[in-house]
Amino acid sequence: MAVRAAATYSIASPYVNPKPNLPHQIKPATITVNSQYPLRGFSGLKAAADVTCESETSFLGRESNAALVRTFAPRTQNYCKNYQHHLNPQASYYKVAILGAAGGIGQPLSLLVKMSPLISDINLYDIANVKGITADLAHCNTPAKVIGFTGTSELADSLKGVDVVVIPAGVPRKPGMTRDDLFNTNASIVKSLIEAVADNCPQAFIHIITNPVNSMVPIAAEVLKQKGVYDPKKLFGVTTLDVVRANTFVAKKKNLKLIDVDVPVVGGHAGITILPLLSKTRPSMSFTDEEVQELTQRIQDAGTEVVEAKVGEGSATLSMAYAAARFVESSLRALDGDADVYECAYVESNLTELPFFASRIKLGRKGVEAFIPSELQGLTEFEAKALEALKPELKASIDKGVAFVHKQPVAA
Ligand SMILES: NC(=O)c1ccc[n+]([C@@H]2O[C@H](COP(=O)([O-])OP(=O)(O)OC[C@H]3O[C@@H](n4cnc5c(N)ncnc54)[C@H](O)[C@@H]3O)[C@@H](O)[C@H]2O)c1
Numbered sequence: 001m002a003v004r005a006a007a008t009y010s011i012a013s014p015y016v017n018p019k020p021n022l023p024h025q026i027k028p029a030t031i032t033v034n035s036q037y038p039l040r041g042f043s044g045l046k047a048a049a050d051v052t053c054e055s056e057t058s059f060l061g062r063e064s065n066a067a068l069v070r071t072f073a074p075r076t077q078n079y080c081k082n083y084q085h086h087l088n089p090q091a092s093y094y095k096v097a098i099l100g101a102a103g104g105i106g107q108p109l110s111l112l113v114k115m116s117p118l119i120s121d122i123n124l125y126d127i128a129n130v131k132g133i134t135a136d137l138a139h140c141n142t143p144a145k146v147i148g149f150t151g152t153s154e155l156a157d158s159l160k161g162v163d164v165v166v167i168p169a170g171v172p173r174k175p176g177m178t179r180d181d182l183f184n185t186n187a188s189i190v191k192s193l194i195e196a197v198a199d200n201c202p203q204a205f206i207h208i209i210t211n212p213v214n215s216m217v218p219i220a221a222e223v224l225k226q227k228g229v230y231d232p233k234k235l236f237g238v239t240t241l242d243v244v245r246a247n248t249f250v251a252k253k254k255n256l257k258l259i260d261v262d263v264p265v266v267g268g269h270a271g272i273t274i275l276p277l278l279s280k281t282r283p284s285m286s287f288t289d290e291e292v293q294e295l296t297q298r299i300q301d302a303g304t305e306v307v308e309a310k311v312g313e314g315s316a317t318l319s320m321a322y323a324a325a326r327f328v329e330s331s332l333r334a335l336d337g338d339a340d341v342y343e344c345a346y347v348e349s350n351l352t353e354l355p356f357f358a359s360r361i362k363l364g365r366k367g368v369e370a371f372i373p374s375e376l377q378g379l380t381e382f383e384a385k386a387l388e389a390l391k392p393e394l395k396a397s398i399d400k401g402v403a404f405v406h407k408q409p410v411a412a
């Protein structure tokens with residue numbers, strides 16, 4: 001049922017300028033629109049254009065990370081323009097595919113993505129049956145249309161016309177395992193999924209969640225190269241959870257509001273390759289040696305903390321879905337032309353001698369638009385040593401992924 005609404009938008013979020021030497025700034029964005037056009041009714045939830053990040057009841061909530069909150073201001077402006085000029089509020093929305101949608105991450109991620117006002121279509125794919133999940137999710141009265149695809153015969157169709165492909169397909173750890181212990185199973189899964197991506201939506205942003213991320217991203221790159229469609233700017237290992245955790249732990253330790261804290265995390269996504277750069281925390285603050293030691297270790301071991309707490313029932317799913325949803329939103333915002341999108345991700349990089357490296361990047365319409373080399377400059381002695389120490393392990397993981405594809409050439 002269509003409803004008429006007078007919408008008021010009020011978004012004021014802290015803006016973290018990634019350039020050093022510039023102060024932490026507040027970038028207020030307050031938009032007031034009196035819309036006389038019919039809103040498509042999804043009463044109960046806020047309408048897509050009625051995004052008020054200060055609201056306790058909004059999907060984001062008060063304590064959401066600033067980067068995610070920032071997602072909505074520019075989009076809301078575009079949305080309003082659509083209303084004014086085309087009377088078609090869904091004219092330029094995006095299509096997202098989730099591969100592994102029936103899993104522990106896939107399901108909550110699908111729900112979060114369904115709540116996004118930026119998305120017109122969500123394709124849920126899994127080798128397990130997703131029809132029930134699809135029917136369930138499709139009953140939520142938010143705009144995104146949900147279609148389920150089950151089994152390899154439906155994989156190609158799930159990828160047609162997709163802008164962002166998110167891959168959480170694969171097995172998770174059990175207590176006592178390393179992420180690398182998942183390599184043998186997950187390498188083949190990722191390889192076959194990326195072959196399908198290359199054949200059906202080679203222009204899409206690809207978000208790889210499957211572990212070990214440090215090796216899965218090089219595998220994906222090699223497959224895409226062999227298929228002749230590799231665009232290094234559009235292939236991402238999702239390390240957002242490391243940033244989410246670092247922000248949470250630092251805010252707690254320093255008794256700060258979560259929304260104010262931003263810690264870049266670089267390197268990779270396993271053990272000592274996860275390197276939080278606490279000296280680059282914004283707002284700027286000092287840490288004792290003990291705090292650095294303790295926080296770094298907690299952030300590096302946070303995945304294991306969850307694996308052990310779940311005693312054999314898998315690894316992080318809810319926090320991962322939250323982090324992945326944030327990275328999806330940031331990607332869509334970048335695709336939409338927002339000039340102000342920064343995230344940490346594991347990508348092809350020349351910031352170090354390693355071919356893949358996680359660092360803060362600027363996202364644009366074409367993917368990675370810029371790196372922020374200054375963040376790797378002026379490191380503390382602790383960080384500089386940790387950076388050198390992680391390189392051999394990360395290099396070995398990258399080489400292992402590349403060798404895997406060279407041994408098993410991709411299907412034509
Ligand atoms: N990057 C990160 O920060 C991060 C965080 C948490 C978990 N993970 C990783 O994400 C992966 C998934 O974790 P989970 O908890 O969702 O596992 P899960 O077992 O709950 O779900 C995995 C899903 O993948 C599906 N699947 C398996 N093979 C498939 C294929 N070939 N095509 C499509 N779907 C397939 C399964 O049917 C299942 O539904 C694991 O490898 C885990 O280690 C990464």
Ligand SMILES: O=C(O)C[C@H](O)C(=O)O
Nearest residue numbers: 173211302303304315316
């Ligand atoms: O720890 C895991 O195995 C899952 C994930 O990589 C995490 O960091 O939670």
